[in-house]
Amino acid sequence: MMRQYELVERVQRYKPDVNEALLNKAYVYAMQKHGHQRRASGDPYFSHPLEVAAILTDMHLDEATIAVALLHDTIEDTSATRQEIDELFGPDIGKLVEGLTKLKKLDLVSKKAEQAENLRKLLLAISEDVRVLLVKLADRLHNMRTLHHVPEQKRLRIAEETMDIYAPLAGRMGMQDMREELEDLAFQYTNPDGYRAVTERLAEIFERNRGVIGEIETALSGLFAKHEIKAVVKSRQKKPWSVFRKMETKALSLEQLSDIFGFRVLVDTVDECYRALGAIHSTWSMVPGRFKDYISTPKQNDYRSIHTTIVGPSRQRVELQIRTFVMNDVAEYGVAAHSIYKDLGNRPNGAGHGISRDTNAYGWLRRTIEVLSEGDNPEEFLENTRLEMFQDQVFCFTPKGKLIALPRGATPIDFAYAVHTDVGDTCVGAKVNGRIMPLMTELKNGDEVEIIRSKAQVPPAAWEHVVVTGKARSAIRRATRTAIRKQYSGLGTRILERAFERAGKKFAKDSLKPVLHRLARKDVEDVLAAVGRGELTSPDVLRAVFPDYKDERVTATPKAREEGWFNLRNAAGMLFQIPGRSTSRKQKKNKKQDGALPIRGVRGDLPVTFAPEGAVPGDRIVGILQPGSGITIYPIQSPSLTAFDDQPERWIDVRWDIDEDMKERFPARVSVTAINEPGSLAEIAQLIASNDANIHTLSMVRTAPDFTEMIFDLEVWDLKHLNRLLSQLKDSSAVSDAKRVNG
Template identity: 40%
Template sequence: MPSSHTATPDPKASVTDLAVPAADQVATIKRPRARSKNATAEPEPAAIATGDESAATRHVCVSLASLLDKLQAYLPEADLQRIREAYRFADAAHLGQYRASGEPYISHPVAVAELCADWKLDTQAIMAALLHDTAEDKGITQAELIEHFGSTVADLVDGLTKLDKLQFSNREENQSESFRKMLLAMARDIRVILVKLADRLHNMRTLGAMAASKRVRISRETMDIYAPIAHRLGLNLVYRELQDLGFANSHPNRYAVLSRAVLAARGNRHGLVEKILAAAQAALNEAQVPSQLFGREKTLYSIYRKMRSKHLSFAHIQDIFGFRVLVPDVLDCYRALGVLHSLYKPMPGKFEDYIAIPKANGYQSLHTTLIGPNGNPVEFQIRTEAMHRIAESGVAAHWLYKTPEDKPTPQQAQTNAWLQSLLDIQTENRDWADFLETVKVDLAPDAVYVFTPKSRILALPRGATPVDFAYAIHTNLGDQTVAAKVNNALVPLRTELRSGDVVEIITAPASRPNPSWLSFVRTGRARSKIRHALRTTQQAESVELGRRLLQSALRHEHLDLLTLDDAVWDKLLRWTGFKSRDDLYADIGLGKRVADILAKRVVALVSPQDALSAPLLDTIERLESRATHDAQTSLQLDGSEGISVRYATCCRPIPGDAIIGYLGKGEGLIVHQQDCDIARRLFQKDPDRWIDLSWAEECTRPFETGLSVIVQNTKGVLARVAAAISEHDSDIAHVTMDEDTQQATTELRFVVQVRDRKHLADVLRALRRLQFVVRASRAKNRTAGLGSGNS
């Protein structure tokens, strides 16, 4: 039943407040909806009844006046009317829902919309801000939003909606998947993340009503994900406030103590700040540099972080105050810098030119730290008005979506590239925990600025390596990297880059990513590209290995893979549940299916009369048939199989050894010596997964094996043994020795690379001829799991 509501005007309200139509003050209730599970179940307060109300309820007023004041400055009346309609819809949807503080829930979407209005977001973004919780909390469907407000607004709301309806194993997975969904929407439309940041900022401002445990969890999520995103987009005001609010709620006692200390210091240093401001302004005026000067206080979190990172007490933090200088143009920035450097002495190594080399988020300023009048360091930031707008509002200062026909600004291009890199990461990395951790690393605010040989500047996270640099340039460059030069000197690929380095990548067309790179790369892009390449390579190699294994098993059944017709293949694929032959081959190559069993099934399909007898062939029959298996039907290895074939480190087989292979589930083929003790024990437990192997006549690479060399404990013995190994064309991959050096003899343990058993024998003979060598032999089996191996 329709009802009317009367609101009592605030005597302090402005003319604008009182001029807002009643529809803006109180929504017309289209339909009641059940409270969400998060809503506070409170009875509706009694209404101020009017004459036509038979059963009245009161709806607490949430004014649109402040929001409309901001919007009227840049939106036409027609757009304001659409925003009023979105407000009415949201207010009706949230009827009866309250925040933990006791306020009507609609106050939150209105506050989020006001923050978006401060950034001068367009009509659709403001509507999405008002409607952003209707789908999540109140069950409003996408179709309803499209019907009332159009597909663009509905898509923005959908991008902001969490995945609460899906079931995840834990909260972290939920967080990752929600962020993944928001990321996809953000790449399509940057307004999604801007509204989300406004939403998170208002939630952080009103976090006090939550339970302590919830405050800590939300604060950590904010500082791990949302504050770095704000920084990456250049929204520095939001970034600093989110950090301070997160610090206040996650460490309330530390925040309170530090706040009191800063307050006391503010009083003690007030005179000093005024003195520096007056002196700097006078010097700039005398040099005829038009400028505005502001004193600013560092955020509590930045002070706390400096205390933690440098292990300092608050008393030893000198630069809690800084100064900002705004000038008309870029040339004036450098003129102002010269004036300040003539006024106070600059501290060596404390000057950064972010005008010539902007930060990755588009930030530009000159930073310099000077020795103040009392000997304390004083930081100045010098920038133009335009730089200041970008520094405070970042990507919100010039819209990516507003004028798509225009040429993008450098910041727009950088933001687009960053969004695309995040999309690449989420496309190639389906593990939720690893994805979230990768994104956190990629959002790290610290950066180094390095140069290509053609003087192009790249911003990379602190700790980045030449491999990160290569993948930042292009995926193919990263995949084919074999070496790197930094400042014209060859360096290891794990070398950490520093600002100002000139990096050159050396490539080889046949090179492929090395799994060991994952242990030192820093950027999410590099990590995801390496993993993607390794998975792709493993898939291709697993397909080839699986094909060879099935061919070998079919030959034992007197069949040939090439003679199987399409009808047999169709039946085999239906029986296994695969869509293609390559999928089946890959499963065989990864050890998820046994080729012998599939070969028996093919026999049954080729000879229908044998269909009943084929499944009855048991393990003993297959093992007996293997005993008569000759070299022509066994799988041959030549070392070119790649990562789908690994050589067990417990026995380290080399060409010339009798070998056998284990098809570990999902691990590919693991090669052991036939007399390996570990292989024998595992064969007794799971004989079906073992296949005969043989070596090809010519192998393509050397193989690793172990040496045990017992020597007299004399000076220089290790170097002389290593020299003897190298002289016989064998490379040393690893070496260890006994820690007790007081004994007369010591054991040196090497992992060396040899071509075959004959090559190994040559190396051992050379070692035995050394007079200080007591014994030299091939290392025996050591404790190692079956899964351990090296490709």
């Protein structure tokens, strides 16, 4: 185990003016607090924070970060408190240590939700000071290096969490070396057979190509010396997980991969990067489509480099990365390579901690925090964060030339939301490179995308399954919830207006504010939406506003039902008459529906669905309030309504309000008894189509030697249209009988 003076010496190598007192005090305090605690390996627990600190010294981090590494488990696993750490080490270090402490006693229903809430807390802490991330990743790296000591049943869960969250997070913040080691360590446990097979084959390939690798290094070094370019050439081998993932995604064998071995060219300046590139391309042929300039267009994690593949010495395909030494530090250590969290006390305006808010990596983190603030549930947040951490990217442009980086597979919808949430919410179409293209088009590098907008647009819920960015998915879910809430709120308002009117009262939204506590709702819109969803009844609201109000409900007896008309009180407190089974059709047709809610169809402004047997304009209809899902519309003659006879509060008086300009078909169920002859079904289907009706579903109910009974769920314009169709079906030589099904 590393001794106290050894830790101080490690920091002194890159920071001669190190605050030795701080490191010594943190070392002693953490060792005393962890006391006799042991790790799963049997080692003293204090060896873990000490190793985490050692990892961070390799990144040349300041003594405050090293102190946080030593203390990072004290609040969570010992008797230490935030107040005590603040008093001993200052509030800045105390805040960092608390940011690394997992949430305890989470009242959550799933391990996934607990994982998400801890990640949410961690990201919020990282957004304030990136050193939290550096300590957390070093902590996870040491835990993965010693995972073989953990009980077997826990290993897979920890490895999967590392692969899903921490490795991509390291990559997103530019820490490529950290990412690669985390992925390879996790790969050993998530797919041990795959890891073993790839590792063995890579070792064979390396031995076989050892001479070729040396030959290429020599040729490149000689080329740069000839052009008087000071450069360092390093060979590198792809990591097992990177090789395995590429084989899987591109369905290639290991021998087909051209970039198992690559070479890194390091120079002093950007100018020398392009001079080196020119020397290489003028000597060897470039492989078409394999050139990428991330210096002029950096990745979102601030990665900068030139990538090219050539047919080099011995006719070998050689992958090259050309970058400056500074770019190489950023590529390997990401945000840890930035010097801005050093010399903490000398930075103006509090800029001495965290990373630059102008960096792409911090920009991504800010957008992720915006998603947090929208209040998604834990599972949604976890999913969105994973989506946001995709590495493979495409770069597209707005018509004004602004660069938008998106994950591979992104669509114009993702592009619209990347520009701004309002642009995404109002998107109705897109032009890609000047041509109108479907919104599901997969974007490619260099595409120019122009979004066509309409203020009347509401993003369809189905978009959620098309987009690939977490921001777009979260915004679509939010817009869908808002639209549904607006529908329920509108329905609740109409129900309460009619309920108050029937009770002889005047309805005003302001009258609900003083009684919100009685209704257990936080605001007026919540009350209205709850009434619309059927979670609150209008009599309950009336009694809350007017405590003296009495609800005189009338329930129909079986005798009254047989005699014809009977009264029911609906959810709005309205009395209206529904015909019993013996009522004549003429009575039903002529009965007025004063004060009824207008129903247009499923595309109207109310949350409306239709009963399985359907209902069409011209039918006398009634609505049944379905808690949580709006109103279900039934034709008045439906036998299914008997199931609601003892629930009068759910009955809603409704009427058709059809807009002639909005062409919409409505559902109706028809039973057809067809003669068993070849071509009968085709003739029936042709007859339905020729009458401008649409078959939605078809089922065979009963088959006899001579006849087959079929049930058609049709879509028709109105009752006249349906009756005309039934009449023609009955006249068909292929049909014995045709009738409408009600319930």
